[in-house]
Amino acid sequence: MxxxxxxxxxxxxxxxxxxxxxxxxxxxxxxxxxxxxxxxxxxxxxxxxxxxxxxxxxLDPMCKPDQRTILAVWVLLRFFDQVGPLDHYPAVYPSQLFFLKEDIGYEIVVLYEGEHSQLRLLQPQEDLKYIIVLPHISMAEGLRLPRAPCLFATVEFQGRDEPEVKFYQEVNNEHIS
Missing domain, CATH: 1.10.10.10 (Winged helix-like DNA-binding domain superfamily/Winged helix DNA-binding domain)
Structure with a gap:
């Protein structure tokens, strides 16, 4: 056991x-x-x-790490003190991860360059917020966002094992951290 x-x-x-x-x-x-x-x-x-x-x-030596999931977990770790050990799990594509924090659901969506259109596949629901992870914050300008609260994040390794996760929100069409 x-x-x-x-x-x-x-x-x-x-x-x-x-x-x-x-x-x-x-x-x-x-x-x-x-x-x-x-x-x-x-x-x-x-x-x-x-x-x-x-x-x-x-779980086995043949497991292949999924980089999108790994980036999503780095973002999740910023909230982990407020999330139960089993209050997170894989989400439905194009999102990578879903978690509950204070009875609100969050989906983490990791986008790479040229993947702007994937946000159209999201199915916004009441009490659901999105954290959109981008390679760089300037990519947020060209996004067509879902009709739901969105927060942006970047995950920057800069030669370290553990990255710096930065959050941004949109205020008056500008992204501030």
């Missing part, structure tokens, strides 16, 4: 595929040493595997 934290790790990896080790340890909300012990126990029991030399962890 797995402990609760171990069950969370297995659940997250079954939902999202392989994730960077640093994301999983942050999602556990434990001191780094404790989080590493949890991962080591799961690895020893054959529940998870190291991928790409241990940079990623997954």
């Amino acid at each position: 797995l402990l609760a934290d171990e069950q969370y790790v297995v659940q997250w990896l079954s939902q999202y595929g392989a994730l960077p080790r640093s994301q999983v340890t942050r999602m556990l909300k434990k001191p780094p040493g404790t989080a590493e012990k949890i991962l080591k126990n799961l690895r020893r029991r054959g529940q998870i595997e190291d991928i790409s030399g241990g940079y990623y962890v997954g």
Whole structure:
């Protein structure tokens, strides 16, 4: 029988595929040493595997990390103190991830260059907000937004393992952080 934290790790990896080790340890909300012990126990029991030399962890060695999902999880981590360990899961395309925060649903949509039209596929609902992750904030100018509250984000690694996540909102047709 797995402990609760171990069950969370297995659940997250079954939902999202392989994730960077640093994301999983942050999602556990434990001191780094404790989080590493949890991962080591799961690895020893054959529940998870190291991928790409241990940079990623997954349920099996053939798991392929999905970069859109990984970017969405970096954004989710900015809200993780206000989100329950199981109050997030994969969303319906073109969104990558859905989470609940204070009884409001958020969908994270990761767009790459030239993917402006994907926002037309969104199905806005009451009490649903979007976080649109862009490679750079200037890309927001050409977007046709859904009829729902939207927040923009960029995820900038700048040579680090853990990126800086910046949020922007639109005020008077200008994007401010």
